Amino acid sequence: MSKQFTAEEVAKHDKDGDLWVVIDSKVYDLSRFAQMHPGGLAVLLDNEVAGQDATDAFFSLHRYEVLQRPQYSRLAIGTLAGAEQQVFPKAVGGLSNVPYAEPTWLSSGYHSPYYKDHHRKFQAAFRKFVEEVIMPDAQAREEDGKRPSPHVFQEMAKMNIMAMRLGPGPHLKGLTLMGGIVKPEEFDYFHELIMGQEVARIHARGYGDGLGGGTFIGLPAIMNFGRPELRDRVMKEVFEGKKLVCLAITEAFAGSDVAGLKCFAKRVEKGWVVTGTKKWITNGTFADYFVVGCRTEKGGLVVLFIERQEGIETKPIKTSYSTAAGTAYITFENVFVPYEHTLGPEEDGLRVILSNFNHERWGMATSSIGGQRAIVEECLKWVNQRKVFGRPLHSQAVIRSKLAAMIARVESAQNWLENITYQMNHMSYKDQSRYLAGSIGLLKKFATEGAQDTARDAVQVFGGRGITRTGMGRFIEHYHRTITFDAVLGGAEDVLGDLGVRQALKYMPKNTRL
Numbered sequence: 001m002s003k004q005f006t007a008e009e010v011a012k013h014d015k016d017g018d019l020w021v022v023i024d025s026k027v028y029d030l031s032r033f034a035q036m037h038p039g040g041l042a043v044l045l046d047n048e049v050a051g052q053d054a055t056d057a058f059f060s061l062h063r064y065e066v067l068q069r070p071q072y073s074r075l076a077i078g079t080l081a082g083a084e085q086q087v088f089p090k091a092v093g094g095l096s097n098v099p100y101a102e103p104t105w106l107s108s109g110y111h112s113p114y115y116k117d118h119h120r121k122f123q124a125a126f127r128k129f130v131e132e133v134i135m136p137d138a139q140a141r142e143e144d145g146k147r148p149s150p151h152v153f154q155e156m157a158k159m160n161i162m163a164m165r166l167g168p169g170p171h172l173k174g175l176t177l178m179g180g181i182v183k184p185e186e187f188d189y190f191h192e193l194i195m196g197q198e199v200a201r202i203h204a205r206g207y208g209d210g211l212g213g214g215t216f217i218g219l220p221a222i223m224n225f226g227r228p229e230l231r232d233r234v235m236k237e238v239f240e241g242k243k244l245v246c247l248a249i250t251e252a253f254a255g256s257d258v259a260g261l262k263c264f265a266k267r268v269e270k271g272w273v274v275t276g277t278k279k280w281i282t283n284g285t286f287a288d289y290f291v292v293g294c295r296t297e298k299g300g301l302v303v304l305f306i307e308r309q310e311g312i313e314t315k316p317i318k319t320s321y322s323t324a325a326g327t328a329y330i331t332f333e334n335v336f337v338p339y340e341h342t343l344g345p346e347e348d349g350l351r352v353i354l355s356n357f358n359h360e361r362w363g364m365a366t367s368s369i370g371g372q373r374a375i376v377e378e379c380l381k382w383v384n385q386r387k388v389f390g391r392p393l394h395s396q397a398v399i400r401s402k403l404a405a406m407i408a409r410v411e412s413a414q415n416w417l418e419n420i421t422y423q424m425n426h427m428s429y430k431d432q433s434r435y436l437a438g439s440i441g442l443l444k445k446f447a448t449e450g451a452q453d454t455a456r457d458a459v460q461v462f463g464g465r466g467i468t469r470t471g472m473g474r475f476i477e478h479y480h481r482t483i484t485f486d487a488v489l490g491g492a493e494d495v496l497g498d499l500g501v502r503q504a505l506k507y508m509p510k511n512t513r514l
């Protein structure tokens with residue numbers, strides 16, 4: 001590929017059957033490919049394209065990754081004499097230098113009081129892992145709707161990623177995290193924040209949930225309320241990538257109002273018999289274990305650990321994101337559950353269910369903000385390379401105004417998130433409930449409302465491409481279609497906003513007046 005051509009030589013190849021173009025200093029021989037070009041032959045025979053430097057035209061219409069696909073990269077036959085490559089793809093695991101594409105702590109020239117050297121090393125290793133191991137599977141499975149591939153879980157197990165997703169704590173003791181980059185006792189909520197935000201960059205929202213989203217919200221109940229024998233067995237199986245858990249609380253009858261559950265657990269000798277249904281259960285179609293909230297005869301709630309067995313049916317629900325998430329409708333028909341598989345006190349299931357809500361919502365806000373930032377980067381790149389009326393798209397004031405709103409939203413959400421994360425690192429779990437339940441609810445609501453505004457703005461910036469599943473705007477289309485999941489899972493926006501205000505009112509001093 002070291003062969004050099006002059007512009008005059010390239011210009012001679014300007015017809016059907018003998019067609020060369022220059023893209024970013026490389027000469028491509030499109031003579032045979034032109035007939036198969038998805039954009040058609042005619043556009044390639046245009047006077048300003050055939051035999052010419054078509055760099056601007058190309059980047060107005062294609063993502064860089066097109067040139068990296070092996071079937072296309074081999075069309076390059078040499079370079080244009082005197083020209084230098086201008087566009088370089090980001091190195092695997094590397095940081096983006098597009099302004100606001102990274103949070104300030106990762107942006108050159110900025111500082112942060114929160115992150116230490118081990119956070120930076122952890123971020124670099126984790127991003128590389130995501131781009132090398134998760135990203136290719138994510139794009140393929142998001143498309144075909146199949147569950148994330150077993151090899152991804154195995155690779156995650158080697159790094160103890162499932163264990164880290166539960167946050168800091170004694171469960172990490174003795175484990176080698178990310179190949180030893182961070183010590184178990186050093187691991188804190190900022191490491192977990194990094195994980196959530198890095199995975200959000202894969203632009204595959206359904207797959208992201210498929211990648212153990214159910215375990216993230218279901219395993220804590222087993223870890224904190226399971227009997228030691230059950231707890232140790234299940235945690236080991238999950239950490240080793242052999243089993244997956246799902247949290248089965250919501251029903252067609254009850255969503256955010258968990259107190260209204262109808263799935264019924266009848267107390268029998270040596271255990272329980274469960275009958276009822278669950279709906280919208282993430283990972284339900286392929287999970288091995290179910291953490292199920294049930295109504296008891298006494299009218300209270302009990303949470304049970306149930307293994308997949310006869311009497312349990314899991315049917316996929318088609319939602320607006322990929323079936324890679326394994327979203328299920330579940331029926332339990334007279335399923336026996338041994339008494340030892342009761343999680344927490346018999347009639348106090350509500351406490352078991354509620355106990356992980358703050359961590360869960362914080363995790364969802366974290367990844368939602370990460371995903372929002374990835375969209376800001378897409379938009380900044382697009383307005384820079386897209387030409388309209390002979391000028392870049394960003395020469396339009398209305399486009400710059402949309403970008404201003406997008407940037408302000410993601411930056412304010414990230415800064416609030418980091419403040420809350422810092423508080424979490426310095427509070428007991430009990431204090432987190434006292435001081436942070438309200439603000440985490442408000443943060444999640446703020447983040448997902450902003451995300452939906454950003455999704456709408458991004459579609460306007462990309463135009464038709466923002467509603468097209470392939471090509472330049474495919475990540476925008478995906479984001480716009482799936483963003484409402486963040487806004488609903490873990491509590492609808494209005495419910496969370498109300499929680500935040502009610503918490504504040506609860507702690508209003510009695511003796512205060514205007």
Ligand code: HEM
Binds near residue numbers: 030075
């Ligand atoms: C190495 C050279 C080229 C390759 C490998 C290539 C490949 C492709 C591919 C794979 C697509 C499908 C859409 C996508 O995946 O992004 C496409 C679409 C298209 N291409 Fe090319 N292309 C090349 C050069 C060009 C050039 C120089 C032009 C100049 C006008 C052009 C115009 C178009 C158009 C108009 C479309 C349709 C875009 C749309 O649907 O939005 N292509 N090309």
